[in-house]
Amino acid sequence: MLTGELRSNIDKVWEAFWTGGISNPLTVIEQITYLLFLRRLDEIQTAKEQQANDLQEPIENPVYPPDQYPLRWSRFKDIDPEARFELFRQSNGVFDFIRNLGQGSSFSRYMRGATFMIQTPRLLDQVVSLLDNVQMNDRDTKGDVYEYLLSKIATSGQNGQFRTPRHIVKMMVAMMAPGTDDVVCDPSAGSAGFLVSTGEYVAEYHRQALYKSAVQQHYRYRLLMGMEFDPTMIRIGAMNLLLHGIEPERLADVDALSKANAGFEDEATVVLANPPFKGSLDVDHVMPDLVRTVATKKTELLFLALIIRGLRTGGRAAVIVPDGVLFGSSKAHQQLRRELVEKHRLQAVISMPSGVFKPYAGVSTAVLVFTKTGSGGTDNVWFYDMRADGYSLDDKRTPTGPSFERFADLEALISQHKETPIHATDIPDIVNRWRNLAGEVDRKRTDQSFLVPVADIRANAYDLSINRYKEVVYEQKEYDTPEVIINRIKALDAERQTDLLALEEMLAQVAEN
Template identity: 45%
Template sequence: MITNELKSQVDKIWETFWTGGISNPLTVVEQFTFLIFIKSLDTAQTKIDKKKRLDSSVKDIFTKENQHLRWQNVSLKTAEDMFATFQTEMFKFIKELADEDSTFSKYMKDATFLIPTAKLLQKVVDMIDKLHLDDKDIKGDLYEYLLSKLATAGTNGQFRTPRHIIKMMAEMMLSNANITKDFKIYDPACGTAGFLINSIEYIKDHKSELLDTLSSKEFEGLFYGNDFDISMARIASMNMMLHSIESAHISNTDALAKFDLDEENKYDLILANPPFKGSLDYDEVAKAILDVAKTKKTELLFVSLILKALKVGGRTAIIVPDGVLFGSTTAHKEIRKEIVTNQQLDAIISMPSGVFKPYAGVSTAIIIFTKTNGHKNDKVWFYDMQNDGFTLNDNRTACEGSDIPDILERFKNLENETKRTRTDKSFFVPIAEIEKADFDLSINRYKETVYETISYDTPSKILEDLEFINSKISVGLEELKELINE
């Protein structure tokens, strides 16, 4: 979670852009991101320099000829020299980092240096130089905060998934995944590519043997993302590039409108937090998606898309607003019925409403299911998350008692969950019971609360106590009267 200190630094940089003449919030985010990317390239090269002591075959980002473009060198130039370097060399350099036909090159082709003056560039570079971005979570949190400022400015109002929730979901879905060179991980609304980045990191940290069996091209072929916004697709590509995925499969399309046969039955794992509360006309949505359930609500349309896009045997963990779990419209019920009776619904994890604060206060849940097209589960695991490791107010400061380690432990050992009762944080519910409840998937429908028994005195005892109190009051009043009359 982003610290107040980093928030303050970002706010100052944002304000500097605005006072320096860039008033479009999206332009601020893009230019800010380009500079962070350039700084991160220098950090990546420093790590490469260390690796080259052991392995001389490691590929450099900066050759001897373009060392002057490294952040540590360009940031020392005078304002005018720095500005000239950015205008004539820097953007040309970053556009040529990957192969011509790579996704990164495609999205960077239209990238433009839009900082208007040398003075503004130097100010912003000096401020970014003070940001400590070495921690791999910090850049993700920084993007999350930047995008929240877009929402505040009324532009592209999406709120981003907290890093610790992304990491939890990636671990839940990848810990037992059988990953081969043909495995495909997808996020249909990828934003800055948080789910994909965390999948990359989890595989590198916990399935390192896979890296020995796959070529770099095969490893890059595991990850797919899409975002409707060209700026988000560009940021996602830069983020993937910083994690050594040069040819990331990041597309910039309207996933709901452009869904076609090539996307059906394609992916082994889908991790997503698609946009909530949007609405589209029917003619803006692909027929294949409407075939699942006819609806205009984007949160339902994305669930339908995932049902279509998964391979048989493929799995998903998707964040949805609570309304998806209990909504009473025909489309809500049809989609829940499809997941419960025709697919293998594995788990529902209810999250507290403060998880997305300060950006949004909506209550959400994670739905986990496996596409089977005809084979349903006999029971579903529910977990009532009450603490995600941060306070649930707008400050979202770290606190003790996070449920996340417990969720991971219990989910990985579901065979031990069968004896739990519905008064516990987690429990199983039979599919038959869910079907009888009109496919309601809200945890409160099934959770039992044990109320503390409170014993009350009998009415006669209460009256006796009142009489005693009244008698003491009467005595006190008489004593006061006597004092007054003296």
Template identity: 50%
Template sequence: MITGELKNKIDGLWDVFAAGGLVNPLEVIEQITYLMFIRDLDDVDNKRAKESAMLGLPYKSIFADEVKIGDRTIEGRQLKWSVFRDLPAGRMYTIMQEWVFPFIKDLHGDKNSAYSKYMDDAIFKLPTPLLLSKVVDSLDEIYSIMSQAQSSDVRGDVYEYLLNKIAQAGRNGQFRTPRHIIRMMVELVDPKADDVICDPACGTSGFLVAAAEYLKEKRKDEIFFNKEKKDHYMNSMFNGFDMDRTMLRIGAMNMMTHGIENPFIEYRDSLSEQNTDKDKYSLILANPPFKGSLDADAVSNDLLKVCKTKKTELLFLALFLRMLKIGGRCACIVPDGVLFGASNAHKSIRKKIVEENRLEAVISMPSGVFKPYAGVSTAVLVFTKTNHGGTDNVWFYDMTADGYSLDDKRTPISENDIPDIIERFKHLDKEIERKRTEKSFMVPKKEIEENNYDLSINKYKEIEYVPVEYPPTSEIMANIRELEKEISKEMDELERMLNS
């Protein structure tokens, strides 16, 4: 978490953009992302030059010599943030617009720049030199405070704080999954050092970032002291797809600010024939869009064979099953309708998960979890792909609190079921004897089958009714008569006052 001076500086940067006429949160974050790329390119180049000098190795800076941009040849050094930031605002604006942005795009094939591929269709939208000058100064102040911070993940925290400013849903039901819900899901599936992780609707890459942080905490020695595993962590462990290029750039930057050098973040329509991934991933973490419906002609045929529908939330479940390896695990968020929907498509995908694979948990979440973005009721499904069954008992949990108020303000509160959910999930053998009146309990597969594979917790939860004793009717009537007399007396008194 970031607090104090750093938070104020970021809020100040946001105000600078607003005063300059840029108020769309996605556009603001996108422009900040570009400028952070450009600043980081200078920092990384300087760092590698120093490391090479210390090791006595040759190193050629990407800013060395002359650089050809369009028809012009210029001195590469002029493209460094540390150089152009000290120029007059008008000159800096011209350099940024005419030289730096084209230079970044032309770095596409340069092995020294992991950032370049995310800048391919970047558009510089800052309208005036004065705004650029103020933004550059603000970013330098933010970087200066970050460099003094004790937290090793201050860069990631800063970027998360920026992302929190995306305060409205996008198209197709896009909205950010709260960080603590993501973390809960990651802890439930407990990623391993050799996992290949994917989010086919990655947005800002929140799930991939949380998985990376978890691995850094729990398996640091195993990954970072093993060359092969570290290489896997940096280059091939994390995979994300999205159809929104702005989100992709922001997601890629989010990964890199959390120390993943080369995440595979790609523009892809996950549900279409464009996505051929099959039996590829050992872990999928996702909150796919679930307000949209698609043109059936655009959907991959093998998904329609499993689940003939236009509903994205059902198609994504079929997709997860296809993309996972045998033994691969999935934790995903679904709207409540998936759990009890009566259509053939709803029933068929639930049956496939329960009968042909191993459904482990259904965690019902309160409707306020996604406020202020949406008030939809959702659940977390946790399952393993087996292709030959394995569901014996399904664990249900009725989450009623997540540590925050369930209104639009989402202020922190003491009630929080998440630690209990994680602890109980790790010891499911102790849940067998729990009663249906408690927050969590087991339901045998046979009972689920008999209920048309209904997975809503209310189908199985038992409510304990406490008998209430009321006074006899004659006593209630006598009380009502007494109240009537009191009212009549007060009305007479009021009438006298008005007539006097």
């Protein structure tokens, strides 16, 4: 949990970057990420030294040779700011060291092309001092620090990329309820929010199981996999995982839709994703399998085809899609919806209000939940009309209801909602109803959630828009006849005339006196 003092210090550093001429939030976070990496390398070296000392043996695979000890965090953090700045900039200095590092951390492979952009000794000193005061042996604190930094991203990236709100991420993870033996994938990983939240969920709900060595190994190295082609985002995502205690071994630097990713097939047991919403690709560079599944250039449709391909049979997915995917009339849109309904098991469509992704975008979205079967199985599809997510639906996104940072907080809200309904956010209700779909059978289509038989979806050409199935009850109102209204107006006019005459008489008496 972040303290107010720590938040204030981070804000000061952010302001220092801004006044120092670095205003792009991604650039700021990337530069801080490099420094966090340096601190982690020093921690790895220190651990190796301690082990070697305990065993009275030479250090095995040291991160820093003795002649490069001055480049360690523990050495340069206390030297004069001017000397430290020069140490970073000089040839074979601190930054060259991490850029050319071949070992020491799984993060090192993402440093190709990294650029040091901190321009003054004062700014570097401020950032180093801040990070040195963060208790890095506390996974929750350092993870919260990074999440707070990521929350400052307020501009969308290229190709429709933008950060998924963390409360929406946690809602989807809670619905999927990943376990210790799952392989969870996000093929458009970005800052790795879905992967980090999955790791947090497993750590909270399966704490005892993680004491087993094999389970812990799977948790750290095999549980999570992701893909990201933006070099800045993959560095940020990898560091996000590291600071939450997970090695980014399976975070691939690859365009998920390209032929280079052809090996992603029948591998994941769970997919959680918010793929890019806009853009089209050159079909020649897309995996042929995807084009055969859905003949289109649209990224949002191709990513759904990729997710189906990448899931094992029986694997589950929760994916954010723009509303157009639900009701688009093109052949490709209909082809994909038919694929989900007839060849697999479509389970839920959660319609979200258009303000959820502000200030990044105002597009209306939905969460599709389905299981890959290869043989159909769709019977009833659960629809939920989300009206509130706990924040205002304008650009400011001001909190309007209870929030949650941990899954335990969400569980508390779910319990509270069962006793006293929470109207400021629908998320506790969504998770609760999803866990108890048997209770949805008798709900009417005038309710906020309801089940729709697959026969109705077929009859509507696989349209998945909630408005296609939701019934609206109009309250009948009776109005007086025109004659009654006219008589009422006449009576009011007569009353007004009487009052005016009384006022005139009162004024005349005052004038006489």
